Amino acid sequence: MARPQRSRRVCDMPSVKRFVPSFSPVSPDETPxxxxxxxxxxxxxxxxxxxxxxTHSQCAVQMNISRTTAxxxxxxxxxxxxxxxxxxxxxxxxxxxxxxxxxNRNDCFxxxxxxxxxxxxxxxRQT
Numbered sequence: 809m810a811r812p813q814r815s816r817r818v819c820d821m822p823s824v825k826r827f828v829p830s831f832s833p834v835s836p837d838e839t840p841x842x843x844x845x846x847x848x849x850x851x852x853x854x855x856x857x858x859x860x861x862x863t864h865s866q867c868a869v870q871m872n873i874s875r876t877t878a879x880x881x882x883x884x885x886x887x888x889x890x891x892x893x894x895x896x897x898x899x900x901x902x903x904x905x906x907x908x909x910x911x912n913r914n915d916c917f918x919x920x921x922x923x924x925x926x927x928x929x930x931x932x933r934q935t
Contacts, residue, residue: 814905816871816905816907817870817909818851818871818909822851829896831896844888844891844897845903846888853871853885854885854886856871
């Protein structure tokens with residue numbers, strides 16, 4: 809029996825949840841394909857590692873997951889973003905298994921965490 813997936817901790821929701829290429833197809837028959845869905849936890853891993861400069865180990869502590877899981881999430885997110893850019897496809901950020909940071913944890917070491925003291929309890933979301 810597989811172990812249930814642990815919710816990943818997210819410090820802040822993305823302010824923009826949809827990115828669309830700014831091009832017009834050459835002909836009406838050309839369509840860019842299905843949108844690519846980046847989960848909220850993949851977004852958070854990208855933000856922590858590539859924007860904030862954390863290591864995969866630090867990202868794992870921040871998100872309350874193992875280092876190998878943090879690496880896998882980050883690699884998946886990078887592939888999706890690259891595919892959206894290279895293939896000119898829409899990118900939508902939604903879903904995943906995560907919970908919003910409550911902002912008063914001792915293990916939240918990011919100065920960029922936008923939730924310090926804002927919540928009294930965990931706001932969980934799962935799909």
